Amino acid sequence: MRLWDPAAGAAAEAHDYIAAMLPDLAQHGLLGDMSPESTLEAITIADSLEEAVADADYIQENAPEQLDVKQRLFSDLDRLAPQDAVLASSTSALLPSAITEGLTGRARCIVAHPVNPPHLIPLVELVPSPWTAPETVARAESLMAEIGQTPVRVEREIDGFLLNRLQTAVLDEAFRLVDGGYASVEAVDACMSDGLAPRWSFMGPFETIDLNAPGGVRDYVTRYQGMFMRLADTMRYSADWTGAVLDTVEAGRRARVPEKDLRARQMWRDRKLMAHAAFRHGQN
Amino acid sequence: MRLWDPAAGAAAEAHDYIAAMLPDLAQHGLLGDMSPESTLEAITIADSLEEAVADADYIQENAPEQLDVKQRLFSDLDRLAPQDAVLASSTSALLPSAITEGLTGRARCIVAHPVNPPHLIPLVELVPSPWTAPETVARAESLMAEIGQTPVRVEREIDGFLLNRLQTAVLDEAFRLVDGGYASVEAVDACMSDGLAPRWSFMGPFETIDLNAPGGVRDYVTRYQGMFMRLADTMRYSADWTGAVLDTVEAGRRARVPEKDLRARQMWRDRKLMAHAAFRHGQN
Structure with missing residues (x-):
């Protein structure tokens, strides 16, 4: 490498x-x-870039999240890399079609979006543009699986891919709850860490509900859709995340972790993630 | 007990x-x-109920989720239990005000909503009605903490409390993604289990973003709110969970776990949860 x-x-x-x-x-x-x-x-x-890609099978680009920077870099990669190398972007914010539209070799280009820190979080979202060749997806997928990551296919490009869309849904409700005065920042975090996430950390949301009614997911949806739709109808707006609620959220967080301790807390997080990764590894 | x-x-x-x-x-x-x-x-x-509550400090009701059943039972409890006992309901679907409105002792009534299975998932949501006494909340909270659960306070009653509202937000986006043909059921589940949940399983959504920008949560929101609002704007509708998407979701799940194996898979889930609980316990 x-x-x-x-x-x-x-x-x-x-x-x-x-x-x-x-x-x-x-x-x-x-x-x-x-x-x-x-x-x-x-x-x-x-x-040099030329030397880096000279006989590569697979290239992972990690440039800043600026469209023109990525476009120029992909143009260079398409020119310099072997014709059959896969060109993958780490972007979380840009669509693969926007980065690769003008390229001769655009069929071999794809987004392979890792999650930080990628050596501890296995997920990689594979996002094709409309012109990405199926073989490109298959090769990226098999490489990621081989190195122990968890590749998932996004079938068509969509803003935010899957992970950031699911994260947005949670954050939007989290901000609404604090903004409405229903819960503290800490209470919302505990609801996730000590309530929902233990199951989601090895099953995901669909398997969780599939196992929560005797007849599986259809049984579950039939029983509870009334409640879910009633709740969802009250979530059709966003609180202004930068409004007064941000003062509340920031105050809640700084009461737990002062700004000067943020760096140390990030190291705590990475140690916890490593222990969690080792635990998962032992479970498989 | x-x-x-x-x-x-x-x-x-x-x-x-x-x-x-x-x-x-x-x-x-x-x-x-x-x-x-x-x-x-x-x-x-x-x-008998009379014998059960004769000298109780705290009573946890787990009757079926029918308002009239719970109302009758709480009326009996209010009559039979010592005057200073806390009366707590396990309901996930009913508001505490609806269950306890007519009671003489309504100030000592509260919802203490556990998560299944409660011996493996620590969260308990404490939901007061408008007339629940602060002392009732404090006593339920200290009892739950004493037995090793994680009590969180819901400041005012709201449909779905916190946990089911966060779960609804995730499920609604999960169904939208599958309905729109963007991802398989399995891909959505993997995004959660191998991407988002490892961090959320010990931090929750607010701490996660607080540690994801150098200056903490304000810095994070300022940097990324544009992206989040753009995504949230595309989530203002629900897919019909019982429509064609339910066939897709059910087919996806049954391909992984046939209906006859659901019971065995539930036992697998509980073993995984027990291992996860033991892991968390060792981490503290």
Whole structure:
């Protein structure tokens, strides 16, 4: 695997970051058969984009989320990479059609959207443009599965893909509940972490309801759709997330974690995610 | 603790169910200082409602979700229980005001909504009616915390409380995505289980975004609200959950778990939940 970044020293920094992470991953059983040393040896730094992609099968682009930057980079990739290499973008905010429309090799281009941090969260959303070849999707999918990620296919491109649409639905209701004075920030978070997420962390929402009525999902929907539709009808608006509710949300969060401790809390999060990844790994 | 059920043999069945569960809970370190034997001895069966509540501090009602049934039962409880006992309903579908409006002791009544199965999912939503005394909320909260549950306060009663409102938001978008042909049932479930839920299972949605921008939640909302509002604007309708999409969802689920295997899959779910509860317990 080769890293390249146009900013001086950036690829070396990434290499150091990976090196620092590997012992922890190995200790949690998350490197498979590889040792930290052999893993690190397999990751080299290229001096130019040309060198980086020279004989690549698969290229993962991680440029800033600016359409013109990604368009230019994909144009370079399409020119420099072997003709049969898959060109994948990490974008979460741009549609693959917008990035690749004008390219000769646009059939081999796709979005492969990882979730941060990708070494601890397995999901990768595969989003084709209207002109992405089925073989491109299949090759990205099999590569992601091979390296232990969980690839999911988005059948047609849509703004936000799947993950950010589901996240938006939750956040929108979370802001409505706090804005309406129904619950504190902490109560909403606890409802998710100690109520909904334990089941969703290994089943997802459809399997959860499928197992929650004797006759499966049809039985469940038939029994409860009245309640769900009544609730959904009260969710057709958004609170203004930047309004007074943001003061409330910020105050709630800063009471728990002062701004100066945010960085330390992010490291706490990553340790929890690593423990969770190791737990999941042991469960499989 | 005393169990009572008007149906002949039902309380004894519940007692047997608990007895069968206790060795597993002990093995997973989920009984605290108690042994299965001492736990079971502390749970007795009462022959009448009167006997069950005679000197109770706290009563948890679990009758069917029918308003008239719960109203009658709460009227009996208010008459029979010691005057200072807290009367709590397990309802997920009825508002506490509707159940308790006419009662003399309505200030001591509250909803304490557990999540199934309550011995493996810690969340309990505490929902006051307009006339619930603050002391009633405080006493229910401290009892739930004492037995290792996670009580959260709903500040004012609202249809669906917090948990089912958040669940509705997710399910509504999940059905929209499948209905629109954007994703399979399995892809949506994987997005949650392998993407969103690992973080939400210990942080909840607000803490997740608070840690996802350098300056915390205000920084995050300022950066991304445009994207979130654009997505939310496309979620102002519900797909008809019972329409053609239900055939698709059911087919997707039955391809994974045939109807005859649903019961076994529910047991799989409960084993996974127990392992997850033990993992969380070890993390604290």
